[in-house]
Amino acid sequence: MTFLEYAPAPESTAILDLKSEYGLFINGEFVPGNGESFTTISPATEQKITTISCASEADVDAAVAAARRAYEKTWSKLSGTDRGKYLFRIARLVQERARELAVAETLDNGKPIKESRDVDVPLVAAWFFYYAGWADKLDHAGMGPNPRSLGVAAQVIPWNFPLLMLAWKIAPALAAGNTVVLKPAETTSLTAMLFAEILQQADLPAGVVNIVTGAGPTGSALVNHPDVNKVAFTGSTAVGRSIARSTAGTGKKLTLELGGKGANIVFDDAPIDQAIEGIVNGIFFNQGQVCCAGSRLLVQESIHDEVVDRLKARLSTLRVGDPLDKNTDIGAINSASQLGRMRELSDIGEQEGATRWSPDSNLPQQGFWFPPTIFTNVSTSHRIARDEIFGPVLSVLTFRTPAEAIAKANNTPYGLSAGIWSDKGSRVLAVADKLRAGVIWANTFNKFDPASPFGGYKESGYGREGGRHGLGAYLAPASSGTAEKSVVSALMSKTPLGGSK
Amino acid sequence: MSAARLGVPKTYKLYIGGKFVRSESGRVYEVPTKKGGPLLNTVNAAKGSRKDARDAVTAARGAVSGWAGTSGYNRGQVLYRIAEVLDGRRAQFADEIAASEGVSAAAATAQVDEAIDLWVWYAGWADKYVQVAGNANPVSGPYFNLSTPEPTGVVAVIAPQGAGSLLGFVRAVAPVLVSGNTVVVIGNERAPLAALSLGEVLATSDVPAGVVNILSGSPAEIAPWLASHADVNALDLLGAEHLDWVDLQITAAETLKRVLPPETGPDAGAPSIDRITFFTETKTVWHTKGLI
Numbered sequence: 090m091t092f093l094e095y096a097p098a099p100e101s102t103a104i105l106d107l108k109s110e111y112g113l114f115i116n117g118e119f120v121p122g123n124g125e126s127f128t129t130i131s132p133a134t135e136q137k138i139t140t141i142s143c144a145s146e147a148d149v150d151a152a153v154a155a156a157r158r159a160y161e162k163t164w165s166k167l168s169g170t171d172r173g174k175y176l177f178r179i180a181r182l183v184q185e186r187a188r189e190l191a192v193a194e195t196l197d198n199g200k201p202i203k204e205s206r207d208v209d210v211p212l213v214a215a216w217f218f219y220y221a222g223w224a225d226k227l228d229h230a231g232m233g234p235n236p237r238s239l240g241v242a243a244q245v246i247p248w249n250f251p252l253l254m255l256a257w258k259i260a261p262a263l264a265a266g267n268t269v270v271l272k273p274a275e276t277t278s279l280t281a282m283l284f285a286e287i288l289q290q291a292d293l294p295a296g297v298v299n300i301v302t303g304a305g306p307t308g309s310a311l312v313n314h315p316d317v318n319k320v321a322f323t324g325s326t327a328v329g330r331s332i333a334r335s336t337a338g339t340g341k342k343l344t345l346e347l348g349g350k351g352a353n354i355v356f357d358d359a360p361i362d363q364a365i366e367g368i369v370n371g372i373f374f375n376q377g378q379v380c381c382a383g384s385r386l387l388v389q390e391s392i393h394d395e396v397v398d399r400l401k402a403r404l405s406t407l408r409v410g411d412p413l414d415k416n417t418d419i420g421a422i423n424s425a426s427q428l429g430r431m432r433e434l435s436d437i438g439e440q441e442g443a444t445r446w447s448p449d450s451n452l453p454q455q456g457f458w459f460p461p462t463i464f465t466n467v468s469t470s471h472r473i474a475r476d477e478i479f480g481p482v483l484s485v486l487t488f489r490t491p492a493e494a495i496a497k498a499n500n501t502p503y504g505l506s507a508g509i510w511s512d513k514g515s516r517v518l519a520v521a522d523k524l525r526a527g528v529i530w531a532n533t534f535n536k537f538d539p540a541s542p543f544g545g546y547k548e549s550g551y552g553r554e555g556g557r558h559g560l561g562a563y564l565a566p567a568s569s570g571t572a573e574k575s576v577v578s579a580l581m582s583k584t585p586l587g588g589s590k
Numbered sequence: 591m592s593a594a595r596l597g598v599p600k601t602y603k604l605y606i607g608g609k610f611v612r613s614e615s616g617r618v619y620e621v622p623t624k625k626g627g628p629l630l631n632t633v634n635a636a637k638g639s640r641k642d643a644r645d646a647v648t649a650a651r652g653a654v655s656g657w658a659g660t661s662g663y664n665r666g667q668v669l670y671r672i673a674e675v676l677d678g679r680r681a682q683f684a685d686e687i688a689a690s691e692g693v694s695a696a697a698a699t700a701q702v703d704e705a706i707d708l709w710v711w712y713a714g715w716a717d718k719y720v721q722v723a724g725n726a727n728p729v730s731g732p733y734f735n736l737s738t739p740e741p742t743g744v745v746a747v748i749a750p751q752g753a754g755s756l757l758g759f760v761r762a763v764a765p766v767l768v769s770g771n772t773v774v775v776i777g778n779e780r781a782p783l784a785a786l787s788l789g790e791v792l793a794t795s796d797v798p799a800g801v802v803n804i805l806s807g808s809p810a811e812i813a814p815w816l817a818s819h820a821d822v823n824a825l826d827l828l829g830a831e832h833l834d835w836v837d838l839q840i841t842a843a844e845t846l847k848r849v850l851p852p853e854t855g856p857d858a859g860a861p862s863i864d865r866i867t868f869f870t871e872t873k874t875v876w877h878t879k880g881l882i
Contacts, residue, residue, distance in 0.1 A: 215730070231723070326846070333843035338836030338851075345846065502845075504871075514877075521875045532878040538729035542737050546871045547823070548846045553872050556727050558737060566864070 098415045100202045104189045110140040114285035116155035117295030132199035133421040133456040141278045144301035149310040152299040156241040156268040159296030169225030176221030178291040183214040195412045197279040199421030213256040219539035220260035236564040238266030240318030245308045247324045248274035249378040257554045265563035275304040344552025344562045348477040349505030352498035353383030357392045359510035371534035377481040381506035390487045405448040422457040431480035438473035495523045504546025508534045602635040605789030607649030608799020615639035623689040635782045638807035640815045646803035650744045650772040653800030658741045658770030662717030669713035671795040673706045690781040705760045712764040723867045732879040739870035741770035743823035746816035750829035755781035761859035762828045765866045774803045782806035817841040824848040
C-alpha cells in the first residue's frame with residue numbers, strides 16, 4: 090500500500106431530498122414544461138439522478154411575461170434597501186443549505202466535492218452577500234446618480250460551474266433592479282432547481298426570478314425573445330457569436346463571457362514549489378473545464394526540464410475518481426460529448442507531433458473520465474496550443490525572453506486570463522501591462538471573488554462580471570438629456586445634408 | 591493693374607499612416623460647395639476603396655503599441671496640441687464648413703470653436719479616466735487586486751453624416767483616442783473637407799502616424815469591409831443611421847467586435863466619459879501578498 094491508497098471517504102448523499110421530477114420555475118411556482126422532459130445523470134456513474142422539464146417557446150414566453158409583470162408591478166417599485174434584504178436572505182439560505190448544494194452539484198456535475206464544498210458554494214453565498222449590499226448604493230456604481238435598471242434580463246449559463254454561474258448572473262441583476270429569466274445548462278440543471286426552492290423559502294416576490302430548463306432551442310428562444318432588455322451569456326465563443334448576431338439592432342444590452350486559451354507564464358526566478366501548485370490548479374481545477382484555465386504553460390527554456398519533471402511527479406499524486414470522495418482531486422468529465430472533444434483534440438496533438446504524457450491511473454469503468462495530461466514539444470501552430478480543449482490537458486511551450494513570452498501569450502484570438510510566476514515584482518507588473526487578457530493572476534491562479542471584475546478581451550467576450558464593474562452590465566445612466574447643450578447642436582439634425590447649395 | 595490673384599485650390603486626399611494619399615482606386619467624387627465662396631464651386635475628394643480601408647487598418651494596427659504605450663499625460667498633451675494647431679487655422683476650417691454645409695460664416699466659426707474646445711475637454715481626460723473607471727477591489731484574501739481600463743485596439747468609426755461636419759467628426763474620433771486606441775474613420779460623405787483638412791492638423795500636432803486614418807467616400811461602400819476586418823477590435827456606428835447598420839453589427843459579431851449603435855439628433859455623440867470607456871477593456875490583476 091502506497092501513501093496514496095486511502096480508504097474511500099465518500100460524502101453522503103443522504104442530505105439530499107430530491108424530487109423524481111422537476112418542473113420549470115415560473116412566477117414563483119414549479120410548473121410542468123411543454124417540451125420533452127429529459128434525464129439528468131451523474132457523469133461519474135451514468136446513473137439517473139432525476140427528470141428535468143424542457144421549456145418550449147410558449148413556456149419561455151410565459152417566463153418572460155412573468156418576469157415583465159414582476160418588473161413592472163413589484164421589483165422596480167421596491168426600494169433598493171428591500172431588494173438588498175431579499176438578496177441577503179438568499180445568501181444566508183445558501184449558507185444554511187451549503188452542504189446539500191455542494192453534494193447536489195458534485196453529483197450532477199462530476200466535480201470533486203472538495204471543490205464544490207470549498208469553492209463553488211461559498212462563492213455563491215459570497216456573491217449574493219456582496220451584491221445585496223449594492224442594491225441601495227447604486228448611485229456609487231459609477232454611472233452617475235439614479236442609474237436605471239434595464240428590465241427583464243435573459244441569462245444563459247454553462248455547465249462547468251452551474252450554481253456559481255447562476256449567482257454571477259442573478260445577484261447583480263436583482264441588485265440593479267432587473268428581473269430575470271435564467272436557463273441553466275442542459276446537463277446541470279439540478280442545483281438551479283434547488284436554488285428555486287431557496288427563492289421560495291426567501292419569499293422572493295413571484296416572477297422576479299424564473300428558471301427555464303432545456304437545451305439550445307430553449308436558450309435561443311429566451312435570448313431572442315422580443316420582450317427581453319438584457320442578454321447575459323456565458324459559454325462557447327461560437328454560441329456567443331450567434332447571440333451577438335441575433336441581438337444586433339435589437340437594443341438589447343449584451344454581455345458575453347466566452348472561451349479562452351490562457352497562458353501561464355513561468356519565469357526562471359519563479360518560486361517553483363508554488364508555481365507547480367499553481368500550474369496544477371490552473372489547468373486541473375474542475376478537470377480543466379474552466380474558461381479561464383491556464384491551458385498553455387509558457388515556461389522559460391532554462392527551467393523547462395525541471396518544471397516538467399516536477400509537474401509529472403505532482404500529477405502522479407493526484408487522485409482521479411469518485412467526485413463525492415473527499416480525497417478526490419480530479420473528478421468526472423461532465424458529459425460524453427465533452428469527453429469526445431478532449432479525446433479528439435488530444436489525438437490531434439499526438440498526430441501533429443507533440444509528446445503526450447499522463448500518469449498511470451485506473452479510471453473507473455462507468456462514467457466519463459479523462460486522465461490529467463501534459464503535452465510537451467508543442468508549437469504555437471498546433472491545434473492543442475490554439476483551440477480551447479476545455480479539459481485536463483496542458484500544452485507546454487517555452488520562451489527565452491519576456492518579449493517572447495508576451496508575444497506567445499498574446500498570440501490567440503482569445504483574451505480571458507493569464508498567469509505570471511516570478512519573484513521579481515517589477516517584471517510581474519511590466520508583463521501584466523503587456524498581456525491582452527481581462528484577468529491576470531500574478532503568482533497565483535484561478536482565484537475568484539465577488540469584488541473582482543472578471544471578463545475577457547478580444548474573442549473572449551465583452552462586459553465584466555463581479556465588482557463594481559459587474560453592476561454596469563445591468564444598469565443604464567439616468568437619462569441622456571443631461572449633456573451640455575452645444576452651440577451648434579441645433580444644426581446637427583437627424584437628416585443628412587441636403588442637396589441645396 | 592494686376593488682375594485678381596488666381597487661387598491655388600487644394601487636392602483633398604485621404605490621410606493614411608501619416609501620409610496624404612490618393613485612393614489606390616484612382617477615384618474621386620464631387621463635393622458640392624456654396625457658390626461664390628473661397629473654394630471652387632465643385633471640389634473633388636478622394637473616393638476611398640476597400641483597399642484603402644485595409645491599408646488604413648494596417649497603419650492603425652501598427653500604431654497601437656506606440657500610442658497606447660504613451661503615458662496619459664503625454665497623450666493629453668498631444669490631444670491638446672491638436673486644439674492649439676486647429677485654433678490657429680480657424681479661418682480655413684470656417685471657410686470649408688461654410689462652403690460645404692451652406693451655413694453662415696458665424697455658424698461655421700462657432701462650429702470650429704466648439705470642435706476646438708471639445709479637443710481640449712477630451713485632452714484633459716487622458717490622464718484621469720483610468721482613475722474614474724478603474725477600481726481597487728477589496729477581495730477576501732491576501733491579494734492586491736486592481737482593475738484598470740486599457741485601450742481596446744483598432745477602432746473603426748463612421749463619423750456623423752449630418753450637418754456639423756467638423757464637430758461631428760471630432761465628437762466621434764476624440765474620445766476613442768483618449769485611452770490610446772487608434773482609429774480608422776470614414777468621414778462625412780457629403781461634407782468631407784473639414785475632416786480631410788483636420789488630417790493636416792493631426793499631422794502637425796505630434797499625433798504619431800497611423801493613429802488617425804481618415805477616409806472619404808461612401809460609408810455604405812467602405813463600412814462593411816471595416817466591420818468584417820479581423821484586425822479591427824471595435825466599431826463605432828455613430829453616423830451610420832442611414833446605412834444598413836444592423837447588417838454591419840451582424841458582420842462585426844463574427845470577430846466579437848465591440849459595437850456602439852448609431853445616435854441621432856443634436857446630442858448624437860455628445861461629450862461623455864462613456865464614449866471613452868466604451869472603447870476600453872478592464873484588466874484585473876491579482877498580485878499575491880506575502881504572509882508575514
